[in-house]
Amino acid sequence: MKKLAILSAAFIALCSFVSTGYNVGDKAMDFKLKNVDGKMISMSDYPNAKGFIVVFTCNHCPFAKAYENRIIALNNMYAPKGYYVIAINPNDPTQVDEDSYANMQVRAKAKNYAFPYVIDETQEVAHAFGAAHTPHVFVLQKSGKDYIVKYIGAIDDNSDSETAVKQKYVEDAVNNLLAGKLVNPASTKAIGCGIKWKS
Amino acid sequence: MRYTKLGFILFLFPLLISGNKVIVVNFEQLQSYAMHKTNDTLYVMNFWATWCDPCVKELPAFQAEYKKYANRKVKFIFVSMNSVRELTKVQNFTDNQKLGGQLLLLNGGNPNDWIDKVDSSWSGSIPATIMYKSGKKVYFREGEFTSESLEKIIQSKK
Numbered sequence: 001m002k003k004l005a006i007l008s009a010a011f012i013a014l015c016s017f018v019s020t021g022y023n024v025g026d027k028a029m030d031f032k033l034k035n036v037d038g039k040m041i042s043m044s045d046y047p048n049a050k051g052f053i054v055v056f057t058c059n060h061c062p063f064a065k066a067y068e069n070r071i072i073a074l075n076n077m078y079a080p081k082g083y084y085v086i087a088i089n090p091n092d093p094t095q096v097d098e099d100s101y102a103n104m105q106v107r108a109k110a111k112n113y114a115f116p117y118v119i120d121e122t123q124e125v126a127h128a129f130g131a132a133h134t135p136h137v138f139v140l141q142k143s144g145k146d147y148i149v150k151y152i153g154a155i156d157d158n159s160d161s162e163t164a165v166k167q168k169y170v171e172d173a174v175n176n177l178l179a180g181k182l183v184n185p186a187s188t189k190a191i192g193c194g195i196k197w198k199s
Numbered sequence: 200m201r202y203t204k205l206g207f208i209l210f211l212f213p214l215l216i217s218g219n220k221v222i223v224v225n226f227e228q229l230q231s232y233a234m235h236k237t238n239d240t241l242y243v244m245n246f247w248a249t250w251c252d253p254c255v256k257e258l259p260a261f262q263a264e265y266k267k268y269a270n271r272k273v274k275f276i277f278v279s280m281n282s283v284r285e286l287t288k289v290q291n292f293t294d295n296q297k298l299g300g301q302l303l304l305l306n307g308g309n310p311n312d313w314i315d316k317v318d319s320s321w322s323g324s325i326p327a328t329i330m331y332k333s334g335k336k337v338y339f340r341e342g343e344f345t346s347e348s349l350e351k352i353i354q355s356k357k
Contacts, residue, residue, distance in 0.1 A: 062250045096252075132322035157309040160282045167309070189314040191280050193251065194324035194342070 021130010024186040028054075028140050028147040031125045033088065033118035034101075036108040041086065041116045043140075043147055050082030051141040051150070051177060053170060056131040058089045059107050060098035061193035064134045066159050068111065071135070074155070074170060075115040083139075083174050085115040090126035091134070091196040099196070126195055133192030139173045139183070150177055153188030218294045221302040223283055226313040229305055232276050237334040240272040241357045246305075246317075246327045248280040249292045253343045254326040258296065260346040264353055265299045273357050275300035280325055330356050 022028055030043045043052055055071055057064045075085035093100040101119050108117045120126050129138055130152075139151035151173035156165045173183045224232075233242035245261055247254035258277075265275045277298060279289045283306040293302055307313050314323050318339040321327055330338035330352070337356050344352075 133324040154311065157311060160284070185311075188311040189321070189323045191310045191314070191323045191325065194253065194326075 021128065022138065022149045022152070024149055024152060024183075026149045028138065028149050029128055030147065031120075031128075033120055033125060035116040035118050036101075036105045036113070041118050043086070043142075046084055048082065049084055049142055051084075051139065051174070052147065053078065053083055053085045053174065054129070054138040054140060055085060055087045055135055055155075056090050056126060056129070056133075056137075056195070057087050057135040058091045058096075058099045058193070059103050060091075060096045061134045063159050063190075063192045067135050067155050070155055070162060072111065072113065072115075074174075077171070078174050079115070081174075081178060083177075087113070087115060087117045088120050088125060088131075089117065090120040090123055090131055092123070092198045094198075095196040123195075123198060131195060133190075133194050135192060137170055139170060139177070141177050150183050151186055153185075154190035157188075159190065218297050219299065219302045221279065221286060221290045221293060221304050223286060223304045223306050226305065226307040226316070229278065229303060229307070232301060232303065233274075233329075233331045234336075235334060236331065239333055240274055241337075241353065242274050242276060242331045243353065244276045244278060244329045244331070246278050246280055246325050246329075248325060249285070249289055250281070251325050257326060257343045257345075257349075258298065260344055260349050262296075262299065263346060264349055267350075268353070268357075269299075271357075273353060277302050279304040332356065 032040050032042045035041045043049070053074055057067070057071065071085060071087060079085065089099055089104055091099040097103070104117055104119060135155060137151070137153060137155055138149055140147040141150045151170065153169060155170050157167040157169070158165045169185065169188050176183050233244050236242060247258065249255065261275060261277070277300055279302070281289050281304060283304060286304060289304055310323060314321050317329060318336070320339065321341055324341055326343050327341045328339070328344065329336060338352060
């Protein structure tokens with residue numbers, strides 16, 4: 001019996017070790033990251049939020065650039081309804097200078113971001129979420145003090161042409177959450193720039 | 200006579216300096232290049248893009264292997280993830296790099312429809328490399344290779 005307990009403890013330890021971020025249904029941890037204005041941002045700073053559209057994105061990636069206006073539009077559309085966009089740059093700027101904090105400030109100012117664009121310097125948040133590439137979206141629903149992951153994946157089905165989009169995954173997800181419906185699909189995949197991890 | 204000869208050389212010249220042609224394919228067509236081949240050749244399929252720095256960085260390693268295994272049962276397929284609107288840019292890049300092997304540009308529509316069909320563990324980041332032999336997947340990797348790590352895998356799978 002003792003053996004079994006040790007074995008199962010070892011198994012659980014192993015599982016948590018190989019875990020690669022959140023799945024749909026998991027609780028997401030809050031974070032504290034530096035915004036382009038120098039202030040620290042956490043989800044707990046939004047007491048009236050119904051949820052969040054957390055977007056791992058960056059300056060340099062062509063896919064992130066292609067989606068920039070769509071990310072701005074998501075915030076314009078859903079912040080008034082209680083779902084706030086938080087954009088997180090997880091890239092190691094020593095590998096891509098375009099993704100430096102100073103260049104993030106330039107980008108946010110040039111496009112008048114009305115949402116936080118924060119830097120994940122230690123990459124701990126990207127690791128915790130299981131973000132793999134940019135852009136990579138996690139829609140979270142606030143439930144009491146918890147933030148439940150409701151959707152993981154792409155913004156829509158066409159990075160190349162906004163006008164050719166057939167399925168707006170994130171919009172559909174948030175609309176369904178606002179209407180108290182199930183999110184379907186709850187996860188999708190897209191081609192993107194791999195996150196520049198520190199070695 | 201001399202002019203005809205010169206004309207002939209001038210005509211051949213672009214063919215000699217330019218590389219392989221980049222062919223635009225959809226996902227079904229892509230599968231016919233490797234996944235559906237049932238012979239004993241090892242098909243090494245690399246997903247890349249001109250805008251992807253780590254992809255561009257590992258291309259010379261793939262080219263070295265391509266040259267090493269020319270005329271042997273290892274074939275290389277390079278699948279560009281660039282937009283189809285960038286076909287000329289991709290062709291210019293592969294010409295400049297003198298990239299050998301089968302060059303494709305995937306115009307595959309919604310990636311969510313085919314990423315899992317390549318490999319369910321693939322998040323969608325590039326570079327990604329997949330190897331097939333006798334119609335079966337024998338290897339998949341999301342991330343870049345060094346010359347040594349690529350050679351080791353090809354040696355073990357060919």
